[in-house]
Amino acid sequence: MADDITMQVARYRPDKDREPGWQEYVVPVREEWTVLDGLNHVKNEVDPTLAYRWSCRMGICGSCGMNVNGEPRLTCATFLSDYAPGPVRVEPLAHFPVIRDLVVDLDDFMQKLPRVSPWIIRDEEQPVEDGEYLQTPEELDAYKQFSMCINCMLCYAACPVYGLEPDFIGPAAIALAERYDLDSRDQGARQRLDVLIEHEGVYGCTFVGECTRVCPKHVDPAAAIQRYKLKAAQESVKMFLLPRALRR
Amino acid sequence: MSTQATHGATQQDPRYHPAVPVFWWTRKASYLVFVLRELSSIFVAWLVLFLLLFVRAVGRSEAAYEEFLDWAASPWLVTLNVIALAFVVLHTVTWFSLTPQAMAPRVRGRRVPPAAIIGAQYAGLAVVSAIVVWVVLG
Numbered sequence: 001m002a003d004d005i006t007m008q009v010a011r012y013r014p015d016k017d018r019e020p021g022w023q024e025y026v027v028p029v030r031e032e033w034t035v036l037d038g039l040n041h042v043k044n045e046v047d048p049t050l051a052y053r054w055s056c057r058m059g060i061c062g063s064c065g066m067n068v069n070g071e072p073r074l075t076c077a078t079f080l081s082d083y084a085p086g087p088v089r090v091e092p093l094a095h096f097p098v099i100r101d102l103v104v105d106l107d108d109f110m111q112k113l114p115r116v117s118p119w120i121i122r123d124e125e126q127p128v129e130d131g132e133y134l135q136t137p138e139e140l141d142a143y144k145q146f147s148m149c150i151n152c153m154l155c156y157a158a159c160p161v162y163g164l165e166p167d168f169i170g171p172a173a174i175a176l177a178e179r180y181d182l183d184s185r186d187q188g189a190r191q192r193l194d195v196l197i198e199h200e201g202v203y204g205c206t207f208v209g210e211c212t213r214v215c216p217k218h219v220d221p222a223a224a225i226q227r228y229k230l231k232a233a234q235e236s237v238k239m240f241l242l243p244r245a246l247r248r
Numbered sequence: 249m250s251t252q253a254t255h256g257a258t259q260q261d262p263r264y265h266p267a268v269p270v271f272w273w274t275r276k277a278s279y280l281v282f283v284l285r286e287l288s289s290i291f292v293a294w295l296v297l298f299l300l301l302f303v304r305a306v307g308r309s310e311a312a313y314e315e316f317l318d319w320a321a322s323p324w325l326v327t328l329n330v331i332a333l334a335f336v337v338l339h340t341v342t343w344f345s346l347t348p349q350a351m352a353p354r355v356r357g358r359r360v361p362p363a364a365i366i367g368a369q370y371a372g373l374a375v376v377s378a379i380v381v382w383v384v385l386g
Contacts, residue, residue, distance in 0.1 A: 017264075094266065095266065097263035098265075138357055163268040164268050164272075207346065208278070208282045209282070210276075210278060210279070213278065222349055226350035227351075229350070
C-alpha cells in the first residue's frame, strides 16, 4: 500500500470566493484511517483554516456526512485505504447551500422535520399513576428500523428529487413520520398524513431508491415513502367511497 | 467543482447554492436505470395501444387482420417492438424487485421475506403467461 494519498478537498470561503474551488492535500494512508481522520490530519498539521463538521467518530452523531468521490458518505465510516492510490475527492453534501468549505446549511431540513410531528401524539394522555405505555417485542419491531435515523442527511444528498425540487419534504422526514405512525403508543397518523398527502409530501418521490442505498443505518426511507403512498391512496379511496360518518 | 452555480454568493446571502446539472442522471448507474425505468412507461403504453389496434383489426374483418399482420411485420415496427419488449422486461424486473419495499405484509405476526414477494410475482407472471400460451396455441 502506498504511504500517502492525495485528498482533493472542496474549499469555499464566502469572504473571498464566489464559488468553490479545489485544494489538494497529501495525507498518510494508515490502515485504520478514515476520510475524517485524513481531514483531521490536514486541520491539525497542515491547514487550520479548513472547515468541516464532525463529532463522535463512530457513526452515531450524523455530523460528518460529505460527498466522497461523488457518493454521500459518513466520513468517519469511510476508509481512506479503500480509495488508494487516490486521489480521493471530498465535497460538501450535495443539494445543500454551502456555508464554508465542507459545511452545509441544514436549516431547510430543520424547518421541515417538525412539520411531520416526529413525536408521540396521544388523543388523551394516560394518567401517570397508570404507569408507562407497554409494548410487546413485535410492536417495537414494527417501527424500530425507522427509528435508527441519525439525521445525517446522506439521503437528501443522494435524492435527485430533492435536488431538483427543494420543496420536497424528503426521505428522512418521511421515514421519521412512519417511525411514529407505526408506534403502537402513537395516535397521530391522521395529522401526519394531512401534511404528507400534499404534493411536496410523499407524492414528490419518484422512487429512485438512492436514499435507501446510501443510508448508513439501514433505515430504508424509500420503503417508508412507498408505504405512505399506499396509505395515502387507501385514505383517498375511503374518502371517495365511504359516507362521512364512517371515514375515520 | 463538478456542480455549477445557479447563483453564487451575494452580499445578502454568502452561501453557495449548487445546482443540479441537466445530465445528473448520467452520473451514476443507479440514476440511469431509474430514468430508463421511468421511460419504460412509454413503451408499456405503446404495447397496450398495439394490442388494442390488433383487437380492433380482428374484430373488423379477416382482411383487416391480414393487413394488421403485414403492418406488424414491417422492419421498423419489428425493431420498435423489440426495443419495446426490452423496456417492458426492464419495467417488470425493476418493479418486481421494488415491490417488497412498498409492501411489507405480515403473516402470523411475521414479515413475509422479500424473496417470497418477488418470487410470488414471477410465479404469477408464469401462470398468466402459460394461460396466454395455452389460449393462443391450444
